[in-house]
Amino acid sequence: MAPISYEILKNTIQDVMDYLTDACKNLPEDVVLFDIFNSKNIISDEDINKLLESSMLYYANVDKDYAYVIRTIIKSNDKNCLLKALKLLLVYNLFGEYASFKVLEKFIFDKILSIKDEDLVRYYVSLSLVSKYRNIDHIKKISELSPMSRVYTLLLLPKREGRSPIEILANAISLDILAEKALKKDDLKTFIKTVGEFEKKLKLLKSVAKRINKEEGAKVISTAFMINSMDMAIGKMENDLDKYKMRLGLFYFDSYTPREDLKDTLKLAESLCYPYYNYLIRLNSKSSLMDEEIELLFGSLQIRLANSLISGKSYDYKSILNDFIDFAGKYYTVYSLSAKILAKVALNQDVKIPSYVNFVVPIAMAINGKNVNEFLRVAELFEINSKDISELLNTPALAEAKVVYSLLKGENVDNYISYLDKNGTGPMFRIAHKFLKENDKSRYIASLILFL
Secondary structure, X not given: OOOOOHHHHHHHHHHHHHHOOOOHHHOOOOOOOOHHHHHOOOOOHHXXXXXXXXXXXXXXXXXXXXXXXXXXXXXXXXXXXXXXXXXXXXXXXXXXXXXXXXXXHHHXXXXXXXXXXXXXXXXXXXXXXHHOOOOHHHHHHHHOOOHHHHHHHHOOOOOOOOOOHHHHHHHHHHHHHHHHHHHHOOXXXXXXXXXXXXXXXXXXXXXXXXXXXXXXXXXXXXXXXXXXXXXXXXXXXXXXXXXXXXXXXXXXXXXXXXXXXXXHHHHHHHHHHHHHHHHHHHHHHHOOOOHHHHXXXXXHHHHHHHHHHHHOOHHHHHHHHHHHHHHHHHOOOXXXXXXXXXXXXXXXXXXXXXXXXXXXXXXXXXXXXXXXXXXXXXXXXXXXXXXXXXXXXXXXXXXXXXXXXXXXXXXXXXXXXXXXXXXOOOOHHHHHHHHHXXXXXXXXXXXXXXXX
16 A cells, blocks of 8 residues: 555645646656567466566556656656656556555646547556546547547447447447446446447447557557457457346346246346356366356356256256256365255266255255155254244245245145246256156256356
């Protein structure tokens, strides 16, 4: 952290600025860590590691150097000095010091209007993107300085349409960023709308990409992404679009209601997930996945399992059960462990049951005729037997436990099944109960993976 609170600095900087002096000469040697992204079309893991190592060295001195950055931005009128200060400021923001830009935004804006340099505009836009701070009035004024300034600011203004090829590039990037933002905020309405707009804009970009000046395109791309190649930028956005579509597929799957056609919903969900699923499978074969990727792959496997169970093809669903077993062998979570156990039980394989598993595992064991008394005891301990089925609706695993508990007690469960099939959210109840009614233990146990 900087040696002084950003809040205090924000309230006092205007009063002390007349007493400050230019500190350009005190800044570290020229910050060249981003230059590699402006000179290469392909960025290797080694390049990324070098960036992290170099930026960490700059960030380690933030307590001392931030004061020099402040003085340089406020007092210097030298473009190179200002660029050096903005590069350091960008490093601080990449490490989460977002307030460091917000405090100085007004002064950077004033310098841009005074010097009218497009490189300063580029770094201003990069800082706004990383810090997530937008001064819309300032951004609009900066956009009027030059045609390229307008292009850069389009990265911050996704609702402002561009017409030239390079403006279409900026629009596509800004929509990509907006979709990611809406996803993180769980703003589903904005997310769905933005993904549709992004897909159209990306398609348009691909049709005009060859008409974009290579140098200008590289500058726009590197302002938002740590790449500068048009091919890499389009590849990244295509991949992002596939990820967003997978998110939509998972949403349609999880939010399925009985008013919708089950087969159509599952078909749509799987088709939306398919491109990014293939990407994750390829990535998984080369390296370990990140947490978000693990979550997405698990969800898409659930959708594939649901589809295969409904299709009735024995080989398909058994093959996917083996995928869950392989998945759990590489990525350990409570869900993946429970899925592995359910898959092995469904495939009649030997399995050891650890202490910490999802409640659907005891359900599977009880249906398979094992640990029945233990399941009944635990169900009673959680008072599942005495609760109304409507109280358990929002906890699908417990609702299903009540069905199985009552079934094992010799009670008629038709009313419970009917209620859950008509009122439950998600496809798991309808799929599981189809096989429960048919006394198809293997497929029923496999369907319990959908409850995870």
